[in-house]
Amino acid sequence: xxxxxxWMLLVVSVVVFCIGLLGLILRKNLIVMLMSIxxxxxxxxxxxxxxxxxxQLLDGHLTVLFVMTVAAAESAxxxxxxxxxxxxxxxxxxxxxxxxxD
Amino acid sequence: MITSxxxxxxxxxxxNGFWTLWAARNGSRVxxxxxxxxxxxxxxxxxVSAWLARSQLPASGSTEVxxxxxxxxxxxSVDFKLRLDALSSLFTLVITGVGALIHLYSVSYMEEDxxxxxxxxxxxxxxxxxxxxxxxxxxxxxxxxxEGVGLASYLLIGFWYREEANVSAGQKAFxxxxxxxxxxxxxxxxxxKYSGSLDLATIEKVVLPAGVGTSFVLxxxxxxxxxxxxxxxxxxxxxxxxxxxxxxALIHAATxxxxxxxxxxxxxxxxxxxxTGMTVIAGIGAATALITAIIACFQSDxxxxxxxxxxxxxxxxxxxxGVGAFGAGVFHVMTHAFFKALLFLGAGSVIHGLHGExxxxxxxxxxxKLPVTFWTFTAGWAAILGMPPFSGFFSKDEILHQALVSxxxxxxxxxxxxxxxxxxxxxxxxxxxxxxxxxxxxxxxxFDHAHESPVAMALxxxxxxxxxxxxxxxxxxxxxxxxxxxxxxxxxxxxxxSVLAAAVGATIAYRRYSAGAVxxxxxxxxxxIDSIYSSLFGxxxxxxxxxxxxxxxxxxxxxxxxxxxxxxxxxxxxxxLQVGSAQxxxxxxxxxxxxxxxxxxxxxxxxxxx
Numbered sequence: 177x178x179x180x181x182x183w184m185l186l187v188v189s190v191v192v193f194c195i196g197l198l199g200l201i202l203r204k205n206l207i208v209m210l211m212s213i214x215x216x217x218x219x220x221x222x223x224x225x226x227x228x229x230x231x232q233l234l235d236g237h238l239t240v241l242f243v244m245t246v247a248a249a250e251s252a253x254x255x256x257x258x259x260x261x262x263x264x265x266x267x268x269x270x271x272x273x274x275x276x277x278d
Numbered sequence: 279m280i281t282s283x284x285x286x287x288x289x290x291x292x293x294n295g296f297w298t299l300w301a302a303r304n305g306s307r308v309x310x311x312x313x314x315x316x317x318x319x320x321x322x323x324x325x326v327s328a329w330l331a332r333s334q335l336p337a338s339g340s341t342e343v344x345x346x347x348x349x350x351x352x353x354x355s356v357d358f359k360l361r362l363d364a365l366s367s368l369f370t371l372v373i374t375g376v377g378a379l380i381h382l383y384s385v386s387y388m389e390e391d392x393x394x395x396x397x398x399x400x401x402x403x404x405x406x407x408x409x410x411x412x413x414x415x416x417x418x419x420x421x422x423x424x425e426g427v428g429l430a431s432y433l434l435i436g437f438w439y440r441e442e443a444n445v446s447a448g449q450k451a452f453x454x455x456x457x458x459x460x461x462x463x464x465x466x467x468x469x470x471k472y473s474g475s476l477d478l479a480t481i482e483k484v485v486l487p488a489g490v491g492t493s494f495v496l497x498x499x500x501x502x503x504x505x506x507x508x509x510x511x512x513x514x515x516x517x518x519x520x521x522x523x524x525x526x527a528l529i530h531a532a533t534x535x536x537x538x539x540x541x542x543x544x545x546x547x548x549x550x551x552x553x554t555g556m557t558v559i560a561g562i563g564a565a566t567a568l569i570t571a572i573i574a575c576f577q578s579d580x581x582x583x584x585x586x587x588x589x590x591x592x593x594x595x596x597x598x599x600g601v602g603a604f605g606a607g608v609f610h611v612m613t614h615a616f617f618k619a620l621l622f623l624g625a626g627s628v629i630h631g632l633h634g635e636x637x638x639x640x641x642x643x644x645x646x647k648l649p650v651t652f653w654t655f656t657a658g659w660a661a662i663l664g665m666p667p668f669s670g671f672f673s674k675d676e677i678l679h680q681a682l683v684s685x686x687x688x689x690x691x692x693x694x695x696x697x698x699x700x701x702x703x704x705x706x707x708x709x710x711x712x713x714x715x716x717x718x719x720x721x722x723x724x725f726d727h728a729h730e731s732p733v734a735m736a737l738x739x740x741x742x743x744x745x746x747x748x749x750x751x752x753x754x755x756x757x758x759x760x761x762x763x764x765x766x767x768x769x770x771x772x773x774x775x776s777v778l779a780a781a782v783g784a785t786i787a788y789r790r791y792s793a794g795a796v797x798x799x800x801x802x803x804x805x806x807i808d809s810i811y812s813s814l815f816g817x818x819x820x821x822x823x824x825x826x827x828x829x830x831x832x833x834x835x836x837x838x839x840x841x842x843x844x845x846x847x848x849x850x851x852x853x854x855l856q857v858g859s860a861q862x863x864x865x866x867x868x869x870x871x872x873x874x875x876x877x878x879x880x881x882x883x884x885x886x887x888x
Contacts, residue, residue: 197868200861200864201865201868204861270860270861271859273860
């Protein structure tokens, strides 16, 4: 069975990261934006694991575990904020949330 | 005795001052008689104290009373102490004696005035400060008195403050005195630097290096030109006549304006170290005596004539100090205090009798109407002319004598003074004749209503008249070192010459003003000194002010506006980026990140590591 070459995994990681980034920049829906952030995080996770495997070190694995924990917490807080905004503004459109601008 | 002497006027000031404040709060009126009586008795008590203090003066010649430690600064500690010796004792007698008479006179003169309580409070304040000046044992204390009399003078010149001219006359006096005070302060610092003490007793003995000595003398003299109204700072004194007449008599004739002479006499051991300084003092004194005597000949206001005459007589005193004859100067201070106070009070009596008329060309024929004023004024007139045996004869003759024979004297100095004395005789006779002789030149009703002053005003006139008559026989009251005589001119020749000069002046005035109808002369501003000053200093000040204003408005504010404009512009440029959309910020952030990554990767490519 042919093992995946590391560069393949890295290409996947870059592609997923760019999808997340473009989603974050182009979409206005806050929930979609949060999901894009998750995509980016997971792309980075994949990158970590790949390098970790490449260098035969455990550091990358450990970091990935941390990132996943933090990402879970982050999305919980993020979703909570989005729900709170939706209650107040009846919208999850990031263009509507400009109250700090003059 | 010495302490009580200064405490009495202070008490009078406090009582009258608080009474006036209290009355103003309650809307009641201060009784002019009662407040006048308080002030007068305070001055009488001070006079008695001064007399007793003089009689108790020890043989060593001076006595000091320490009252309290005033302040300590590092190694310098200044006591508040009173020092009485022959010189200060004479001044205290003149201040309290003439002062008491003028207070008594004021009781009647100011009877109808609403501000009598304030008036007497200020007058007592003045006497307190003046006593501080002459009794002060340290230079700061003398300075305190010096400033205090300036303050009292300012308050009293502008006493009738509802007229703007009076207020600005007060301000003029104050500002001109400030110029002189600067000299006093710097001289004080010099004295401290070279003697290490501010005590008069120490400073008197200090020997200053030649150049420093001259600047010390000139600075002290600058202070004197301010307070004693000498060239160039004399123009405030004629304007100071805006105050009530007794004030002119006390402050601007008898006491305050002579404090310059006191200061020079007090510091005479230091002053006489500088020949240059002495020459300047004598020269300025003589110039002042002559110039103001000329101006006095062209005045028509009775008080203005006397004011210029005062400046001229002060010039005589400064000549005496300048030639080293401090004793003669102090002698003239004393006799001048008698006869000039008398002349001012007499003028006040005339003004009072004519209900406020001050123009001598609207007087005349008052001899019969005001007999007491006339006879006492005659004594004052004879004294200022220097007619023997009146007091002015002795002192003026002594000054003329010293101006000629002493080492720093000269024939020029003597001749200038002689001309000034002739002019004095001219303008005083002109005044005397126009007021008391000839036909009345005022309205008939005014002449008919002219009346002699009440006893409270007549009594001081009589006392001062007697003093003007006999005061000269006291001789030089203070024995200060005399200059060595280098020319031997017999005293009798000078006496004859000076009496002749006075007679010539008086005769010219008599011939001019006694014959026929007198045509009114308007006062003429002969030397235009006031307008010269205002164009020279006032114009310069205004030009500087407008230049500064331009600088401020255009340059300084322009710079500030430029900074504001730059901030504003850059803000406007940057605010375009603040679009308010999170995605836009994110995009910017990513662009920045990409730029940074490219930059660092380029570095890696070039150097192989970060």
